[in-house]
Amino acid sequence: MRIRLLSCLTVFTLFFSMAQSALTQESPAAVTLYAELGENAGISQIVDHMLALALQDARIKDSFRDSNLKRLASLLKEQFCVLSDGPCRYSGDGMKETHEGLQITSAQFNALAEDLQIAMEQVGIASRLQNRLIARLAPMKRDIVHARP
Ligand code: HEM
Structure with missing residues (x-):
């Protein structure tokens, strides 16, 4: 159970940081x-x-x-x-x-x-x-x- 929770958290963190970096790269403020x-x-x-x-x-x-x-x-x-x-x-x-x-x-x-x-x-x-x-x-x-x- 604890392992499943940890892997859920890892996937969530990974997804969140990918989404964040895509947003930063495409944000008009960065151009x-x-x-x-x-x-x-x-x-x-x-x-x-x-x-x-x-x-x-x-x-x-x-x-x-x-x-x-x-x-x-x-x-x-x-x-x-x-x-x-x-x-x-x-x-x-x-x-x-x-x-x-x-x-x-x-x-x-x-x-x-x-x-x-x-x-x-x-x-x-x-x-x-x-x-x-x-x-x-x-x-x-x-x-x-x-x-x-
Ligand atoms: C936003 C408007 C302007 C900008 C950004 C601008 C920018 C500059 C810059 C960077 C220089 C070179 C400075 C140096 O020699 O170290 C310069 C020189 C000069 N500017 Fe402007 N300028 C502007 C408007 C004007 C206007 C409206 C005129 C005349 C109608 C003008 C006439 C001149 C002349 C004659 C020089 C050369 C001076 C020389 O030969 O020593 N400038 N300007």
């Missing part, structure tokens, strides 16, 4: 935004498309006239990776010190966000994920916008 965006390859595509659009966008293209675009692209990729909980380190300068002298307006910030959204659409990112990345960038606005209107 990072980084993974959903396609990891480094996906983020790289997004940033390249966004910069291509920004450089043709009459509202903001002049801001990038004197920029080192290779450095900018590489730092944006690092930053998007960190922001989406990827395994990266951002090695660039702070947002405030970088953008302080550029006199960027709120409309220009929104223009870049729009270009980012179009870029994500172009590479096939679902709108649910587009919104999640944009929501993580939005708080940076106060460090980037230094001019009116």
